[in-house]
Amino acid sequence: xxxxxxxxxxxxxxxxxxxxxxxxxxxxxxxxxxxxxxxxxxxxxxxxxxxxxxxxxxxxxxxxxxxxxxxxxxxxxxxxxxxxxxxxxxxxxxxxxxxxxxxxxxxxxxxxxx
Amino acid sequence: xxxxxxxxxxxxxxxxxxxxxxxxxxxxxxxxxxxxxxxxxxxxxxxxxxxxxxxxxxxxxxxxxxxxxxxxxxxxxxxxxxxxxxxxxxxxxxxxxxxxxxxxxxxxxxxx
Numbered sequence: 001x002x003x004x005x006x007x008x009x010x011x012x013x014x015x016x017x018x019x020x021x022x023x024x025x026x027x028x029x030x031x032x033x034x035x036x037x038x039x040x041x042x043x044x045x046x047x048x049x050x051x052x053x054x055x056x057x058x059x060x061x062x063x064x065x066x067x068x069x070x071x072x073x074x075x076x077x078x079x080x081x082x083x084x085x086x087x088x089x090x091x092x093x094x095x096x097x098x099x100x101x102x103x104x105x106x107x108x109x110x111x112x113x114x
Numbered sequence: 115x116x117x118x119x120x121x122x123x124x125x126x127x128x129x130x131x132x133x134x135x136x137x138x139x140x141x142x143x144x145x146x147x148x149x150x151x152x153x154x155x156x157x158x159x160x161x162x163x164x165x166x167x168x169x170x171x172x173x174x175x176x177x178x179x180x181x182x183x184x185x186x187x188x189x190x191x192x193x194x195x196x197x198x199x200x201x202x203x204x205x206x207x208x209x210x211x212x213x214x215x216x217x218x219x220x221x222x223x224x225x226x
Binding site for chain 2: 035042104
C-alpha cells in the first residue's frame with residue numbers, strides 16, 4: 001500500500017504571496033490532519049478533515065485554511081504569507097477518523113518564506 | 115489543557131548502550147499514548163503505541179509502558195544502534211478527537 005504523499009516537497013515563496021500544499025492519504029483512509037513543525041514551536045496541530053468536513057481546528061489564524069475532496073485528498077492553503085510561516089508542513093492520515101488512534105505521516109512539505 | 119513533557123536532548127550514547135527517554139503527560143480522561151520517530155529529512159513514523167493503562171507498546175526493540183499512576187510513558191531500548199539516531203516524539207491523542215499533542219522531541223545521537 002502506498003504511504004501518504006505530499007506535494008511539493010520543497011517550496012520557496014515571498015512574503016505576501018499565497019501557497020497551496022497537497023496531501024494524498026493512504027488508500028482507504030478518510031481522515032486527514034495537518035501539522036506545522038518549526039524549531040521554535042515544535043509540532044502544532046492545524047486542522048483535521050473527515051469526509052470533506054473540517055472536524056477539528058487548532059489555534060492558527062484564518063490565513064490558514066484547508067479542504068478535503070471526495071477522494072479524501074486534502075489541500076492546505078496559506079494566504080498572505082509571513083516569514084514566520086516558514087516550516088515543515090506535515091500531513092497525516094488515519095482510517096476511521098474518530099478514535100482511530102493511529103496516524104500515518106507523509107514526508108512533509110518544506111516551505112520557506114523570504 | 116492536555117500536554118506532553120519530554121526530557122531535553124540531545125541524548126548521546128555509545129552503540130549497545132541502554133536508552134531511556136522520559137515522557138510525562140497531563141490529560142483529562144484516558145488518552146492514547148504514542149512514540150513517533152523522525153529521521154533526518156523525513157516525516158514522522160509511528161514507533162509504538164499504548165491505548166490504556168498498563169499497556170506495553172513495543173517495536174524494533176523499543177518499549178514503553180502506559181503508567182497512569184505516574185502519568186508517564188518512558189521509551190526504553192536495551193541496546194541502541196547507530197541507525198537509531200533520530201528525533202523521538204512522545205504524543206497523546208485525546209479520545210474525543212484525532213488531534214495529536216506532541217512533546218518537544220528528543221534528539222538521540224548514537225556513536226560507534
